[in-house]
Amino acid sequence: MNSGIAFRTIAVKEIHRFFRIWPQTLLPPAITTALYFLIFGKLIGGRIGSVGGASYIDYIVPGIILMSVISHSYSNVVSSFYSTKFQRHIEELLVAPVPNWVILGGYVTGGIVRGLAVGGVVALISLIFAPVSVHHAGICLSIVLLTATLFSLAGFINAVFAESFDDISIIPNFILTPLSYLGGVFFSVDMLSGHWQTIAMGNPILYMVNAFRYGMIGATDIDVALAFGITGGFVILLTLFSLYLLHKGVGIKN
Amino acid sequence: MNALSLRNLRKTYSNGFEALKGIDLDVEAGDFFALLGPNGAGKSTAIGIICSLVNASSGTVTVFGHDLRRERDKAKNCIGVVPQEINFNQFETVSSILLNQAGYYGVPRKLALQRSEKCLTQMELWDMRNTVSRRLSGGMKRRVMIARAMMHEPKLLILDEPTAGVDIEIRRSMWKLMREVNGQGTTIILTTHYLEEAESLCRNIAIIDQGRIVEHSDMKSLLARxxxxxxxxxxxxxxxxxxxxxxxxxxxxxxxxxxxxxxxxxxxxxxxxxxxxxxxxxxxxxxxxxxxxxxxxxxxxxxxxxxxx
Missing domain, CATH: 3.30.70.1560 (Alpha-L RNA-binding motif)
Incomplete structure (x- = not known):
């Protein structure tokens, strides 16, 4: 059994899937984020002044890029893998001698590529509104890859447990979006007072956004090494949990 | 050599329903074998376990001498399955469905292209290779599933009610295809509710009822009774x-x-x-x-x- 061929088959199928429906997958984030940049960056941001030593629009660009990466890597895997279950073509993979890590790796790769593609589109849109600089390319690239991996894995786990299409929208709508908005995309954690600051520090997305912001403009509210530790730790944890679910056949086998 | 051996296969679902109560079954290599039973008898559970879609509670499945648990890849490589219901991605073209299937079995692209041409030609679907599968007729979809199951050249083909819901003309043409595939040396296990289909095609038979094998013999001896x-x-x-x-x-x-x-x-x-x-x-x-x-x-x-x- 050549696992490399199986992995490539799943990954290419997944990437081809979202590129084929680009008006649904790549166009909407371009429009949404253009509006963010226009309204929050230009119109309102012009009156806010500087945050963390940068203009407000420069400050929010990294967060908006990473927020897009988070939501799209998650939604790619959760919708694709759930559809695979719902339409029962998961059976093609279960009948074949495809190792579990190949199934997981193939779907997560699709999620990562979608996250990076959307992140790239949003970064290009941001160039219209602000000069995008890169303070530390290595940090930018590694944190965006880790974040896309983490949320692709989270999307996979959501899809494994989902029993209806409602189940794949609950977490993005009621958990992921609030955590993203409260993850320091539009504000510095220093702006929060007392216990709100403590609560905000419990949001893992805050660490990823700040590490990415540090990579782009050199400004951060948190220790970047800690951000890598937390994100990497979650990636390992969710990978192991996903493999355990596949091994047990949770949600996909009787 | 046996194409398939089941030993003391049991399955109890989480709701307590005992679908299989310890079945033993042998299917010889090259056979055209009928597995029959009324609805809810345990056929689909048994096939689900053989195809790794259902976890067995206990017992063993051996495919051409390979234990499904210990030699998972070798056993799975021997099996091709045509399920009861359409389970391919209906937004993909016929060709993509077959090539992806080959990829899951690690078949290199060049070889997969050759095999897809062979399988689609045999199933009289070559002209439809670039058609999005949801646009196919019911009979064509069934033939796509047979072609897909043949892409890794399995030695054991499991056909789970392959002619359910198709008209008599398509059914007859599918019988012809199944005979051809079996004639080429592929062992076939067929489940069907059309008993004349089993009588016409199969040499050996097992009947399963309430989770137990109630009959296991060759078709001639059974009919002679x-x-x-x-x-x-x-x-x-x-x-x-x-x-x-x-x-x-x-x-x-x-x-x-x-x-x-x-x-x-x-x-x-x-x-x-x-x-x-x-x-x-x-x-x-x-x-x-x-x-x-x-x-x-x-x-x-x-x-x-x-x-x-």
Whole structure:
């Protein structure tokens, strides 16, 4: 059994899937984020002044890029893998001698590529509104890859447990979006007072956004090494949990 | 060598339902084997376990000598499956479905392209290779699933009600395809509710009921056990009442049709002679019911009355 061929088959199928429906997958984030940049960056941001030593629009660009990466890597895997279950073509993979890590790796790769593609589109849109600089390319690239991996894995786990299409929208709508908005995309954690600051520090997305912001403009509210530790730790944890679910056949086998 | 061996296979679902109560089954390599049973008997569970879609509670599955747990890849490589319901991505083209399937089995792209041409040609679908699969007719979709199952050249092909819901013309053409595939050396296990299909195609048979194998033999021996044949006789002239012949049960179905149950020991020659003696001329004869169907019902009924006792 050549696992490399199986992995490539799943990954290419997944990437081809979202590129084929680009008006649904790549166009909407371009429009949404253009509006963010226009309204929050230009119109309102012009009156806010500087945050963390940068203009407000420069400050929010990294967060908006990473927020897009988070939501799209998650939604790619959760919708694709759930559809695979719902339409029962998961059976093609279960009948074949495809190792579990190949199934997981193939779907997560699709999620990562979608996250990076959307992140790239949003970064290009941001160039219209602000000069995008890169303070530390290595940090930018590694944190965006880790974040896309983490949320692709989270999307996979959501899809494994989902029993209806409602189940794949609950977490993005009621958990992921609030955590993203409260993850320091539009504000510095220093702006929060007392216990709100403590609560905000419990949001893992805050660490990823700040590490990415540090990579782009050199400004951060948190220790970047800690951000890598937390994100990497979650990636390992969710990978192991996903493999355990596949091994047990949770949600996909009787 | 056995293509498939099941030993003490059991499955109890999480709701407590015991779908398989320890079944043993052997299917010889090269066989065309029927696995029959009423709805809910355990057929789909057994097939699900063989195809790794259902986790067995206990027992072993061996495919061409490879234990499904210990030699997972080797065992799975031997199996191709055509499920009851359409389970391919209906937004993909026929060609993509087949090439992806080959990829899951690690078949290199160049070889996969050659095999997809061969399989699609055999299934008379080559002209449809670039068609999005949801646009295909029901019969074509079934043939896509057979072509897909053949992409890694399995030695054991499991067909789970492959002709369900297709018209008689397509069914006959699929029988021809299945015979060809079996003729090329592929072992086939067929489940079907069309018992004439099993009788026509299969050499050996197992009947499963309430999670147990209630019959496991070759088709000829099984059919030989049926000692009464049922016929409808079309008559040249109308009859007012059913004739009386000792040892034969005759009912008048209509003016010109008799419903006859004849013991094999009695024989048709004797029946026709006796009817002729009574001035009744038979112009044609039809099988009233499928022979296997009769046996199947007898076996299931016997089991049910045994359980009731």
């Amino acid at each position: 049926l000692n009464i044949d049922h016929f409808l006789l079309d008559l040249a002239d109308p009859v007012a009442a059913a004739p009386v012949i000792e040892g034969v049960h005759i009912e008048r179905a209509s003016d010109r049709v008799l419903d006859v149950s004849v013991p094999k020991t009695f024989g048709l020659n004797q029946l026709f002679s006796r009817l002729s003696e009574q001035g009744i001329k038979v112009i044609s004869l039809r099988n009233k019911s499928n022979r296997l169907e009769q046996l199947f019902l007898d076996l299931i009924d016997a089991k049910a009355s045994g359980a009731a006792r």
